[in-house]
Amino acid sequence: MSENIPFPVGELPHPAREELILSQVLFALSDPARLAIVSQLVEGPLDMARCYLTDPTIAKSTKSHLMRVLREAGVIRNEPKGRGRTLSLRREDLDYRFPGLLDAILSSAPSGERLELT
Amino acid sequence: MSENIPFPVGELPHPAREELILSQVLFALSDPARLAIVSQLVEGPLDMARCYLTDPTIAKSTKSHLMRVLREAGVIRNEPKGRGRTLSLRREDLDYRFPGLLDAILSSAPSGERLELT
Numbered sequence: 001m002s003e004n005i006p007f008p009v010g011e012l013p014h015p016a017r018e019e020l021i022l023s024q025v026l027f028a029l030s031d032p033a034r035l036a037i038v039s040q041l042v043e044g045p046l047d048m049a050r051c052y053l054t055d056p057t058i059a060k061s062t063k064s065h066l067m068r069v070l071r072e073a074g075v076i077r078n079e080p081k082g083r084g085r086t087l088s089l090r091r092e093d094l095d096y097r098f099p100g101l102l103d104a105i106l107s108s109a110p111s112g113e114r115l116e117l118t
Numbered sequence: 119m120s121e122n123i124p125f126p127v128g129e130l131p132h133p134a135r136e137e138l139i140l141s142q143v144l145f146a147l148s149d150p151a152r153l154a155i156v157s158q159l160v161e162g163p164l165d166m167a168r169c170y171l172t173d174p175t176i177a178k179s180t181k182s183h184l185m186r187v188l189r190e191a192g193v194i195r196n197e198p199k200g201r202g203r204t205l206s207l208r209r210e211d212l213d214y215r216f217p218g219l220l221d222a223i224l225s226s227a228p229s230g231e232r233l234e235l236t
Contacts, residue, residue: 022226023150030144098226104218108140 020074028073045088138192146191163206
């Protein structure tokens with residue numbers, strides 16, 4: 001089920017809403033860099049190329065891995081769009097399965113993790 | 119600051135309320151065995167000896183490590199009491215720093231992680 005190609009063109013697997021596991025979601029959100037990505041998606045979907053890392057020391061290859069952990073936990077969708085990819089937060093699925101969790105985490109996130117795109 | 123003695127008699131270090139870090143709290147709660155321990159403390163403090171692991175395959179030495187991760191993240195207190203130790207959930211501190219987070223997690227935890235002592 002795992003792919004070694006970081007980002008093949010096309011669809012990537014996403015767990016169904018019913019398959020989301022609390023532990024995996026908490027783990028995905030327990031990393032500041034991953035949480036910072038999620039915070040960027042609160043206002044709406046974003047081209048992956050526009051999604052940035054708040055920590056400039058993080059390698060671009062790590063960015064792919066961060067996206068993957070978030071996607072496999074069911075926190076974000078990563079879908080092909082034209083030549084690029086679009087990231088979106090699975091807010092409805094998360095709110096349905098874990099009511100209040102996402103809001104509690106986002107409102108508690110350090111300000112550096114709530115950067116908004118201008 | 120770290121101790122190699124798993125559970126010395128006496129006081130162990132606990133982070134102050136202001137020192138709690140969201141990422142560390144989420145990480146501590148992202149493990150089912152750790153979350154199961156937290157669930158046992160919802161009703162009140164518990165002697166560590168009475169705190170059990172829901173997964174019987176987990177070694178007792180691992181139990182000490184689970185407690186340590188929870189304590190160092192500021193999720194629980196682990197304090198000496200007579201010849202034993204008492205564990206308690208730092209609910210007030212967690213609610214103060216991360217409003218709604220603990221309740222959202224506890225209410226979303228799988229039933230196996232909400233076992234109550236009888």
